[in-house]
Amino acid sequence: xxxxxxxxxxxxxxxxxxxxxxxxxxxxxxxxxxxxxxxxxxxxxxxxxxxxxxxxxxxxxxxxxxxxxxxxxxxxxxxxxxxxxxxxxxxxxxxxxxxxxxxxxxxxxxxxxxxxxxxxxxxxxxxxxxxxxxxxxxxxxxxxxxxxxxxxxxxxxxxxxxxxxxxxxxxxxxxxxxxxxxxxxxxxxxxxxxxxxxxxxxxxxxx
Amino acid sequence: xxxxxxxxxxxxxxxxxxxxxxxxxxxxxxxxxxxxxxxxxxxxxxxxxxxxxxxxxxxxxxxxxxxxxxxxxxxxxxxxxxxxxxxxxxxxxxxxxxxxxxxxxxxxxxxxxxxxxxxxxxxxxxxxxxxxxxxxxxxxxxxxxxxxxxxxxxxxxxxxxxxxxxxxxxxxxxxxxxxxxxxxxxxxxxxxxxxxxxxxxxxxxxxxxxxxxxxxxxxxxxxxxxxxxxxxxxxxxxxxxxxxxxxxxxxxxxxxxxxxxxxxxxxxxxxxxxxxxx
Amino acid sequence: xxxxxxxxxxxxxxxxxxxxxxxxxxxxxxxxxxxxxxxxxxxxxxxxxxxxxxxxxxxxxxxxxxxxxxxxxxxxxxxxxxxxxxxxxxxxxxxxxxxxxxxxxxxxxxxxxxxxxxxxxxxxxxxxxxxxxxxxxxxxxxxxxxxxxxxxxxxxxxxxxxxxxxxxxxxxxxxxxxxxxxxxxxxxxxxxxxxxxxxxxxxxxxxxxxxxxxxxxxxxxxxxxxxxxxxxxxx
Numbered sequence: 200x201x202x203x204x205x206x207x208x209x210x211x212x213x214x215x216x217x218x219x220x221x222x223x224x225x226x227x228x229x230x231x232x233x234x235x236x237x238x239x240x241x242x243x244x245x246x247x248x249x250x251x252x253x254x255x256x257x258x259x260x261x262x263x264x265x266x267x268x269x270x271x272x273x274x275x276x277x278x279x280x281x282x283x284x285x286x287x288x289x290x291x292x293x294x295x296x297x298x299x300x301x302x303x304x305x306x307x308x309x310x311x312x313x314x315x316x317x318x319x320x321x322x323x324x325x326x327x328x329x330x331x332x333x334x335x336x337x338x339x340x341x342x343x344x345x346x347x348x349x350x351x352x353x354x355x356x357x358x359x360x361x362x363x364x365x366x367x368x369x370x371x372x373x374x375x376x377x378x379x380x381x382x383x384x385x386x387x388x389x390x391x392x393x394x395x396x397x398x399x400x401x402x403x404x405x406x
Numbered sequence: 407x408x409x410x411x412x413x414x415x416x417x418x419x420x421x422x423x424x425x426x427x428x429x430x431x432x433x434x435x436x437x438x439x440x441x442x443x444x445x446x447x448x449x450x451x452x453x454x455x456x457x458x459x460x461x462x463x464x465x466x467x468x469x470x471x472x473x474x475x476x477x478x479x480x481x482x483x484x485x486x487x488x489x490x491x492x493x494x495x496x497x498x499x500x501x502x503x504x505x506x507x508x509x510x511x512x513x514x515x516x517x518x519x520x521x522x523x524x525x526x527x528x529x530x531x532x533x534x535x536x537x538x539x540x541x542x543x544x545x546x547x548x549x550x551x552x553x554x555x556x557x558x559x560x561x562x563x564x565x566x567x568x569x570x571x572x573x574x575x576x577x578x579x580x581x582x583x584x585x586x587x588x589x590x591x592x593x594x595x596x597x598x599x600x601x602x603x604x605x606x607x608x609x610x611x612x613x614x615x616x617x618x619x620x621x622x623x624x625x626x627x628x629x630x631x632x633x634x635x636x637x638x639x640x641x642x643x644x645x646x647x648x649x650x651x652x653x654x655x656x657x658x659x660x661x662x663x664x665x666x667x668x669x670x671x672x673x674x675x676x677x678x679x680x681x682x683x684x
Numbered sequence: 685x686x687x688x689x690x691x692x693x694x695x696x697x698x699x700x701x702x703x704x705x706x707x708x709x710x711x712x713x714x715x716x717x718x719x720x721x722x723x724x725x726x727x728x729x730x731x732x733x734x735x736x737x738x739x740x741x742x743x744x745x746x747x748x749x750x751x752x753x754x755x756x757x758x759x760x761x762x763x764x765x766x767x768x769x770x771x772x773x774x775x776x777x778x779x780x781x782x783x784x785x786x787x788x789x790x791x792x793x794x795x796x797x798x799x800x801x802x803x804x805x806x807x808x809x810x811x812x813x814x815x816x817x818x819x820x821x822x823x824x825x826x827x828x829x830x831x832x833x834x835x836x837x838x839x840x841x842x843x844x845x846x847x848x849x850x851x852x853x854x855x856x857x858x859x860x861x862x863x864x865x866x867x868x869x870x871x872x873x874x875x876x877x878x879x880x881x882x883x884x885x886x887x888x889x890x891x892x893x894x895x896x897x898x899x900x901x902x903x904x905x906x907x908x909x910x911x912x913x914x915x916x917x918x919x
Binding site for chain 2: 728732733757761870872878881882885
Binding site for chain 2: 244247248249250251252268269270271272274275276278279280281282283284286295296298299300301340344
């Protein structure tokens with residue numbers, strides 16, 4: 200569960216977020232919609248602990264994230280443009296990230312890559328991946344360790360219809376497992392088909 | 407230290423090694439060959455004699471110009487550190503900020519050690535076939551260096567004061583500490599978002615320091631680079647040192663420890679977003 | 685011409701050209717200008733520890749040998765780094781495709797080569813101006829011809845300069861074309877600067893004749909055109 204109460208963020212005299220109140224329960228997909236630059240990604244970064252200069256409280260599973268280190272939050276995140284080491288293959292990149300926690304093995308990584316439509320045996324380096332392939336790799340990276348919470352920033356960017364449908368099916372399956380999923384999009388169709396709850400963000404405020 | 411710190415440090419180190427920026431070290435190899443190695447080889451061949459194994463490596467670190475070049479190349483090679491791109495989110499969400507910071511510090515120390523070893527090996531290997539392994543200066547240095555470039559690289563105030571092994575150890579200890587100093591200042595500047603300013607400041611500090619060392623003025627000891635050049639500490643005939651070597655080592659070491667603590671504290675306390683430059 | 689000037693100003697900032705010119709100027713100051721106890725000393729040595737020699741150094745000494753070994757050594761880096769940085773980034777990011785689709789690949793090729801050459805000429809001009817200004821302030825500007833040895837001939841002869849200028853210019857063109865080729869092949873700014881430096885260092889050991897350099901320049905020009913055409917075909 201994710202809970203934001205009266206979260207405001209002011210940096211260099213500019214108010215970037217104003218009184219954000221969001222709740223995402225277990226087994227729910229919550230959507231943040233809004234124009235570019237409205238503050239959706241900023242809210243996600245605050246939830247993930249990359250920005251700590253806000254006022255108010257953010258709780259994940261009842262724990263204030265300021266009192267806990269970010270790796271203990273059991274989150275799978277994909278924020279901004281997915282970035283990987285360009286001279287390694289997609290599988291190698293995921294294997295290196297998985298090795299940090301050591302919770303999953305090569306089969307799990309292969310499975311999740313196949314789930315998002317990527318070939319785990321391909322030796323193609325990430326530098327040669329298309330935008331859609333990188334986006335899928337980013338989603339695979341967020342899903343692979345089976346986290347309780349998923350934070351995905353515009354997961355359907357650069358994806359064709361078939362792949363997008365596939366990702367939607369995956370997210371609905373994850374939701375049925377009782378996970379909390381927070382996604383952002385500026386595509387109303389994605390939001391309408393997936394989300395149980397939607398928050399519209401405009402100029403750093405929930406409207 | 408935690409397992410993930412070593413894993414992450416190893417990953418960062420391998421990806422740094424494969425970076426094309428490191429090709430810049432070839433400029434150093436070519437310069438050293440031209441300015442240090444070829445004069446030594448020429449003199450050794452001219453007088454049908456051999457060199458001590460450490461002489462070329464010591465000569466490289468005792469020339470103001472080559473220290474300047476080595477430092478500029480070090481700045482180039484370290485300029486992308488610490489690596490903070492969008493992959494930063496993927497990593498920090500798995501290991502946490504503290505482990506990430508420790509891993510970055512371990513990796514950066516590894517990078518400096520690699521560069522330091524490269525400086526030694528790239529010079530030594532060029533004269534290895536012409537060298538002997540004993541603790542005594544060669545005739546090229548003691549007898550035949552007059553009126554040549556070697557006289558400035560391996561001068562009387564070096565070979566008259568200590569044997570080559572001791573000179574090598576001090577030279578490379580001071581060089582290593584100076585590399586660490588450069589790395590620490592660069593990283594701290596990057597963490598405060600002032601990377602370009604820090605780089606320019608370091609180059610100016612280096613250039614002025616080298617010029618002061620060349621002119622042998624009293625205030626040259628204000629500059630860290632002067633402390634890294636061994637021959638500046640010694641006199642030609644008297645045992646008393648112009649500036650104690652042990653004091654230079656202590657100053658550089660203390661400064662490095664202090665800077666490392668500052669870096670760690672900054673890394674841990676700063677927001678990831680600000681670290682990214684947003 | 686006006687269009688080229690406008691585009692050039694948009695792509696390259698003058699402060700970087702000035703910085704590179706200052707670096708090139710430093711290579712002029714580390715050339716030998718006088719002899720003390722059979723040792724050749726540089727201008728920096730004169731200014732720092734042999735100030736009594738200033739009065740003996742005339743304008744023909746100062747301007748006869750300033751394109752010396754350190755200039756030749758650093759020139760492949762200093763003359764190409766600015767243009768390679770922009771060009772390699774343009775290739776890597778794919779921006780060049782948008783340009784080629786508008787102005788044709790042949791025009792793009794010629795434009796880039798022109799930019800390299802203009803940058804090199806600007807750097808030479810500005811560095812020589814700075815050098816001349818500083819020399820005029822510090823040194824007396826009268827001829828000082830006392831030829832007694834080959835070193836004196838090199839130090840004091842403007843004829844020597846006339847012999848070296850064409851070779852230096854041919855070397856600069858060679859390095860520029862090499863940098864262009866490596867930038868197109870590797871799309872990496874570091875490799876495109878370092879490899880020409882290495883190749884030029886090796887070639888410089890073997891070739892001293894200006895005509896051989898000119899022949900190399902022509903060969904490199906055709907290679908550069910070929911690689912750019914192949915790159916453009918991949919769009």
